[in-house]
Amino acid sequence: MTQEKLPHHSHGLSEIEQRVKNLENLLVEKGLVNPQAMDELVDTYEHRVGPQNGARVVARAWVDPEYRQRLLSSATDAIMEMGYKGRQGEHMQAVENTDEVHNMVVCTLCSCYPWPVLGLPPTWYKASSYRARAVSEPRAVLAEFGVELDPQKEVRVWDSTSEIRYLVLPQRPENTENLSEEQLADLVNRDSMIGVALADSPEINQKERK
Amino acid sequence: MTQEKLPHHSHGLSEIEQRVKNLENLLVEKGLVNPQAMDELVDTYEHRVGPQNGARVVARAWVDPEYRQRLLSSATDAIMEMGYKGRQGEHMQAVENTDEVHNMVVCTLCSCYPWPVLGLPPTWYKASSYRARAVSEPRAVLAEFGVELDPQKEVRVWDSTSEIRYLVLPQRPENTENLSEEQLADLVNRDSMIGVALADSPEINQKERK
Amino acid sequence: MNSTHDLGGMHGFGPIDRGQEAHFPTQWEQKVFGLTLACGMLGQWNLDESRFAREQMDPGDYLNSSYYEHWLHGLEKLLVDKGVVTATELESGQAEETSALNAVTADRVPDILGRGAPTRMDCDSAPGFAVGDEVRVKNFNPQSHTRAPRYIRGRKGIIAAYYGAHIFPDQHSVSGRKIPAHLYSMRFEFDELWGGSGVCEQGSDAGEGDKLAVYVDVFEPYIEQ
């Protein structure tokens, strides 16, 4: 009887692993999910789409004033020019960091994030602490990320409550006049496009970057 | 090694039982808690203080107009006249149900409750659902308790956010003109003094009451 | 502190479960009750500090645990924070240091409970508001303890009663200092708290709006004209 009632619980799987496995089996068996389509979905966001896309957008905006202007006025189109579009990036908005303003992005209600340019969000972006605190104590949050801004610099927090997705355009680091667009893209770390980091300095040890 | 690290975990106690047992042992060993004093505290609120106290207050207010007046104007003193006072009843306020107004009491922030007249609160009074809903959907809550009021009757919800403790003075049921004060007290169920029930009718099967 | 203890107006908890009536379903709850009251009588903390200690439980754990687990969390935290026991002692359950404090004995319990802990105080200043005044609760969001629930912040109402000056819990919970603050009962119309017909009719609480009012005790520093 016990074996009949718990037919799948004998493989050393945790409760949630078993629950997901049962669900997958059911959905495949009913023809509702195609395993190859699932693999394609996972592979797309685990390996192909990621912050390297956003970094190329940012680097181009740094070197090409007209592109920067298009990015700030029509981000969705400007990003599509670079080949990035679709799910969770249907309506993009770029927000530019300047000497006067620093921008950071959060989704307090769930975890909205611009997939086509940044890939899937990091765990901390989805966690309660960041979602709770980014809007109510942004300077303390930035300090935890190691970012200490001039108190005279305005901090703007963008809460992604609609289908608009925000990309922070970080400030171009100093002493990068001689770098190529590709070299510049290497300085654009993911967190700088969420607004919880600055772009890397060219001197920084490349291995320290995320 | 395992036995040394988990010296007390071999008696079939749950984790929390073990945690409480350890704490009790520690506090008694350090002379911070006297076991007889603990027994006295538990016995007081488990067996001696309870809603029978409040019921006597209510019944007296029903039969004695001057006492009713004192109860409504100076509840702490009026209740002390009946011998009930102290912890969680230092500052009492009585709120009277009438043909126009029905009162109910909640503590949304913790579970404040008038111990000297009602004893310790029932589990549902301390639970998230009651604390969340009493202030935002009181009629739906009352309906779950089986109380359907005339929509023309005003419902007042009292959220106990300070050290003031509220006692609802329920309406005297009909056809009770010939009952004694003691018989009337038998009709005053606990929930009617929280405001999620009415006082019992004299016809009701006494066993159904709480 | 905006945490999950502040439950007024929250959704998703389902119907009220009236099934459990015993005060102490099992013995450990009874012991936590007794230990909490007995330790409170050591005089090392006040009731507002107890409430704040319980509120500082992890927000998810607070909702997922029972009432006396909140008390147990608060008691353990206060015992260690106030230096009554050490973290090591708490962990091991074995006493390592003697305490200068003395347990309250059983014979003193009835008198201590009977006296309670009145919070009414004298106050030099006159109350700033009178019954009938229309006032608004300030919008403030302290990380420390407050007895102004979120659902009344920023909302208007009428002073319905004046209760005298009482110990101000926001200060009492942090410093232990007993500062008097005038205390009022404030009446809020239901629609002021929860919105009228609203932007989306489905499942709105606002349908309840007729002939409903919520009375909340507010300390004078919470409110403004």
Add this chain to the structure above:
Amino acid sequence: MNSTHDLGGMHGFGPIDRGQEAHFPTQWEQKVFGLTLACGMLGQWNLDESRFAREQMDPGDYLNSSYYEHWLHGLEKLLVDKGVVTATELESGQAEETSALNAVTADRVPDILGRGAPTRMDCDSAPGFAVGDEVRVKNFNPQSHTRAPRYIRGRKGIIAAYYGAHIFPDQHSVSGRKIPAHLYSMRFEFDELWGGSGVCEQGSDAGEGDKLAVYVDVFEPYIEQ
């Protein structure tokens, strides 16, 4: 819906844990991601319904579980609520009925992802507000889905941008109907959201008030002059 998913301004969660970087720490999370997207492509529900399904998780469980447990909860709920699988099938993991729906095949995935699901719509009416207008978010507390977080309700701000009309999620999540609503970016000064010097200095967020603003996307039905 006022539940624990609405986290803006909540306290007690401690520092941000940056330790975990893998998108899918273990295989089940990866599978939940893939199953959720694949099932979404069956066209039986929309993204707002997905969000609402996740929000309806038990409030304590929501906080005490990981991100993909929210997704799993939402997926299971939608599959059953929409009649795609039966509760018995979900429980047993064994198919009992055949389905008329057909799985999306791998070759169609890139195109579907590339198209996404734009929410911009034509709208007959002109926007009611212009950039620079001072407006206030209504105070409303629906038990149904809304994208107006609690911390902006009742608060004033300035229209900072107009984004065109988009599908109104409060309606879309309940009925599936695509009703256009004008969408704005609204700028809130920090002190308007969280209070100024406040009533109790200790640990107040308000100390951060200088040179801080929060921008929130708001649909026109949320706001009023």
